[in-house]
Amino acid sequence: MGALSYTATMSLDGYVADANGDFDRLGPSAEVFQSHVDRMGMVSTEVLGRNTYLLMRYWESAPADGSWGAAEHEFARRWRGIEHIVASSTLTRDDLASERDRLVPDLDLGELERIVAQAAGEVEIFGPTTASAAIRAGLVQNFRFFVVPKVVGGGLRAVPEDTQLDLRLAEHRIFDNGTAYLHYTQH
Incomplete structure (x- = not known):
């Protein structure tokens, strides 16, 4: 049985994207990116909404210009090695990048609980809209x-x-660029 986690990069005032939908200003430094690479080693399943899934398809193959470094290649390798569950009523099976990707047109809480119960490791729900009901x-x-x-x-x-949640700080770290990593667990 897995555990459900939610990971978000956010501004100090609590937003994952600004009012225009831009999240580029929140992009990770090399040190923060490496922590994401390391974190992916715990994840067996990603649950994503349509927009996040389409964004993350970037990791399915390296760009032809050779711009990826070792960390990007390792993140992509780990990303391609986990199961992706896409919560979308508008995408079709033909829109999915891989056979390991599964489409769930209506992700209700019961289905999410079944996904977590069947997972071999950590299940990460990715994206605040997709995660909101579970949170x-x-x-x-x-x-x-x-x-x-x-x-x-x-x-x-x-x-x-x-x-409204009652959380306990389990781990924290401050990166060189001032980004704070905060890991909380539910009481």
């Missing part, structure tokens, strides 16, 4: 936040506005 329902056991020292003033919140 509100108290199903997420681990919250991993990468807090970037920038304020964007509004946009897509990392955690749903109406959520």
Whole structure:
């Protein structure tokens, strides 16, 4: 049986993207990116919404210009080695990048609980919109936040506005660029 986790890179004021949907200002430094590479070693399954899935398809093959370094190649290798469950009512099987990717048109909490129960390792739910129902329902056991020292003033919140949780700090780290990694567990 797996454990459900939610990881988000967010601004100091709690947004994963600004009001225009831009998240580039929150991009990781090389040191922070390496921590994502390391973290992927624990993940057996990713649950993603349509937009996040389409964005992450970038990792399916290296760019022809040779711009990836060793860390990018390792992240891509790990990414391609895990199961992807795509929660979307608009994508079709033909839109998926790989046979290991599974489409779930309606991801309800019962289906998510079954996915976690059947997983060999950690199940990461990726994207605040896809994760919101699970966060509100108290199903997420681990919250991993990468807090970037920038304020964007509004946009897509990392955690749903109406959520109340009692969390315990399990781990923390400050990176050279000022990004804070905060790992919380549900009480």
